[in-house]
Amino acid sequence: MNKLERASYTAIFPENLKKYKNLTAFSKSIEKIFKTYIVDKIETLALFYNLEVQEDNVLDEIAWFFNIDKYRVDLDREIKIKLIKSAYWVHSKKGTKTAVISQLKNLNYEIKIEEWFEYGGRPFTFRLTTVNESKEKDWLKNVLSLIEEYKNVRSILEAFYLLKEKKYEYHVLGYKEVFISRKRVNAGEDIDVKKNLFLGAYKQIRKEIVK
Incomplete structure (x- = not known):
């Protein structure tokens, strides 16, 4: 009281x-x-200091006010609140790698961004890498749309790698194999990289079992 x-x-x-x-x-x-x-109800009047106690429809209105890109009413409350809290800062940093990383984290996308000089790519290109493919419907489309919205104009997405680990155990033959595959998603239509297929690679580990 x-x-x-x-x-x-x-x-x-x-x-x-x-x-x-x-x-x-x-x-x-x-x-x-x-x-x-x-x-x-007075506590809820301090909208930005008490986002956690606001109803979902209030959060949606606040997000509309801040013009938050890629905001959806079906997002989890936790994600909505993170997007609203970081809205002003992200808008002020729009066009930077930092802003892109921040929005990816806010949406719980665990994706690594590497710029061209970090991996020897073509100037002003960058690539994305993740080992955690989201179960969210159209997540890849949403990620690429977000990247396009927050990156600077001169930067071009060269590739998006989805890394998956597959494990096979052969007890009869006496060794264990671990395959790590790398999938490359087409970068887009604004560069001359037109490869729809992707690079494949694997790492094999063998261990003898002594009975």
Whole structure:
């Protein structure tokens, strides 16, 4: 119980007004309504300081106000709140690698970004790598759309690698093989890299079993 729920509002009346019974009765009526319908809602009026207690439709309206890119009403509450909290900062950093990484993390996409000079690629290109393919429908489309929205204009996505690990155990033959494949997703139509198939690679580990 907070102070507004315990307080007597007529107690703060100036002495010259306390003598009017009709004004005192009116004040008590207003006090009852205020304590019944308003006091417990006051915390939610501080929208940005109390995002965790806001209803979903309120969060959606705040997101619309901030014009948050790629925001959807079907997102989890946790993700909605993270997007709203970082909205101003991300907009101020838009066009930088930092902004892209921040939005990917806010949406729980674990994706590594490497720029061309980090892996010896073509100038002003970059690539994405992930080992955690999302179960979300159209997640790849959403990621590529987000990248396009937040990257700077001169940077071009060269490739998106999906790394998957496959394990096979052959107890009869006496060794264990681990295959790691790398999948390359086509970069887009704005560069001359037109490969729809991707590079394949694997790592093989053999271990003899001594009986």
